[in-house]
Structures are given as structure tokens and as C-alpha cells.
Amino acid sequence: MKRSIIVVALATVLATLVATTAALAGGSRDNTLYRYIGQLQSKTASSVTVTVQNGNHAALRSLIGQPQVQEFATNDKTVFLKWTNGIPTVVGLDDLAPNDYVTVNIRADRGATIAQTKVKPAATVADRGPTWERPTKPLYLFRGTFVSSADGTITITVKGGNRPALKLLIGRPGDQTFTTGPETVFLHWAKRIPTVIDASKLKVGDRIIVRIRAGRGSTLAQVQATPAKRVADREPRASETNQNNQS
Structure with missing residues (x-):
């Protein structure tokens, strides 16, 4: 009798695991x-x-x-x-x-x-227009959270980035300040839709991506002195590669 109960219990657990796995698999569709x-x-x-x-x-x-x-x-x-x-x-x-x-x-x-x-x-x-313009300089991409902005600069706590950017941060503090200028485009993303904003709309703690195009082999100081091409607020990961390919 006890053996039958154990067998039934194991079968129930197995059925639950199968159902859970199927549910998780279903939840990963279209991903x-x-x-x-x-x-x-x-x-x-x-x-x-x-x-x-x-x-x-x-x-x-x-x-x-x-x-x-x-x-x-x-x-x-x-x-x-x-x-x-x-x-x-x-x-x-x-x-x-x-x-x-x-x-x-x-x-x-x-x-x-x-x-x-x-x-x-x-x-x-x-x-994207009648021509597909490919960037001529390497991309330095810094991911982090917004700290502050002043005239012509933005400071973020860097938490990630692409390889060229992260190599420059070895042994450096997390908070870094980058140059912005008239050519810098500030974007706020909501529901896959980007809207142009200005730096005053950024809030402390917002997820930020700073993109800078600078010469290959640039130092951190040289990258920081180069005005950012884009500063993106809450950009979806799905849009990141596409944005990286823009000049």
C-alpha cells in the first residue's frame, strides 16, 4: 500500500514538473x-x-x-x-x-x-533614408545610471559597456563624466518609441547609454572629451544593436 502511495506521489511530482517546463517553454516564445x-x-x-x-x-x-x-x-x-x-x-x-x-x-x-x-x-x-551610412570610427559605448548633467557634460555611474569602452575603465572609478554638445542627440524610449528630449529631462537613477565615436586606440580622456553622438534613456535591449550601427 505504501509503495502504491509513493508511486502515485512520484507520478504527481513528475506531471507537475512536465507542466511547469511546458509553461516555461511557452513563455519563451517570440523571444x-x-x-x-x-x-x-x-x-x-x-x-x-x-x-x-x-x-x-x-x-x-x-x-x-x-x-x-x-x-x-x-x-x-x-x-x-x-x-x-x-x-x-x-x-x-x-x-x-x-x-x-x-x-x-x-x-x-x-x-x-x-x-x-x-x-x-x-x-x-x-x-533610414536613401543611403546607408556606415560609421567611420569605432564605437565606445557606456551603460549605466544617470547621476547629473551640467553645461556640456553628463555624469553616469558606469555599470557596463562594449569592449573598447570597458578596457578604458580598468582601475577607474565607476562615476565618469562625458562631453555633450549641439550634435548630441538625447533620446527617451517608451514602448519601443524614441522621443528627442534634452538633458534636463533625465532623472537620477535612469538607465542610460552613452555612445561616442572616437579614434581607434583613444585614451579615456580623449573619449571623454569627444562629444557623445547619442545619450539614450531607457533604451530597449532589442534596439541597441541597431542604434550601434548608426553613424
Whole structure:
């Protein structure tokens, strides 16, 4: 009798573990970003057709053996952006120009095929203009929290960054001050939508990314003296790579 009870109890525990695993697996769906980059060919009320020329690893992998021209679904939740001189504006579908370079961001299962990704409505479609300008200098990216700002500077407590930036911080304190200037674009992100702000809108403790383009092999002092290209407040991780590729 006791053995039967133990067997039933073990079976119950096993069933619970299986159910929990299935629930967790289900919760991880649509968690991989697919970013397709190319020139806009046409658009309808529910799709954009793009000649894909680049993308992140997941996107390029999904295109193996597939046509270069692909039609991606959109819906009323898709955010359309137009970037000009590093400044984004939320626009309508009609504002996207044929032959402009666009980035199409889609969330889908890991390992999804192009047939599976392109039927999922894009989260964002961003118009980058008629030319794709690649940066000419290395990026120094610092992640942290906002401390203060003054005329022409911003101070953050650095908590992370890319490799070139972090190498410069070896043996340095966490709080670092960076130069800003008229060319610095301050962006606040909310629900995948970036809005241009000024430094006075930043709040202590806000999550901040500072992006600086400086010469290869620059010292920390040289990087800090170079006006930042962008200061982003609460930027989603999904947008980071795309922003890093901007000049």
C-alpha cells in the first residue's frame, strides 16, 4: 500500500514538473529578435516588401536558400519611424519612401524560418533614408545610471559597456563624466518609441547609454572629451544593436 502511495506521489511530482517546463517553454516564445535590413520596394496597408541586404544573425540564418525580396506583415501595433540626422520621428506607413533603406524588427521563436517570421506583424519598421551610412570610427559605448548633467557634460555611474569602452575603465572609478554638445542627440524610449528630449529631462537613477565615436586606440580622456553622438534613456535591449550601427 505504501509503495502504491509513493508511486502515485512520484507520478504527481513528475506531471507537475512536465507542466511547469511546458509553461516555461511557452513563455519563451517570440523571444528572439529578427532584424532585416534592406531597401523598401513597396507597401500595403498590412505589409512592406523589402529587398533584404543585411540583418542580424537570426535574420540572415532564416534567409538561407530563400529569395532576397521578402514581404513582411504589419498591423495597427507596428511602429513606423523615420530617422533624420540621428533623430527619430514616429510617422505613418505613407511616409516610408520607396528605395529607402529600412530596418524591420520582428519577434519570433528561436530558429524560426523566414516563412514563420514574415507572417508575424513587425514590431517596428524604421526608414533610414536613401543611403546607408556606415560609421567611420569605432564605437565606445557606456551603460549605466544617470547621476547629473551640467553645461556640456553628463555624469553616469558606469555599470557596463562594449569592449573598447570597458578596457578604458580598468582601475577607474565607476562615476565618469562625458562631453555633450549641439550634435548630441538625447533620446527617451517608451514602448519601443524614441522621443528627442534634452538633458534636463533625465532623472537620477535612469538607465542610460552613452555612445561616442572616437579614434581607434583613444585614451579615456580623449573619449571623454569627444562629444557623445547619442545619450539614450531607457533604451530597449532589442534596439541597441541597431542604434550601434548608426553613424
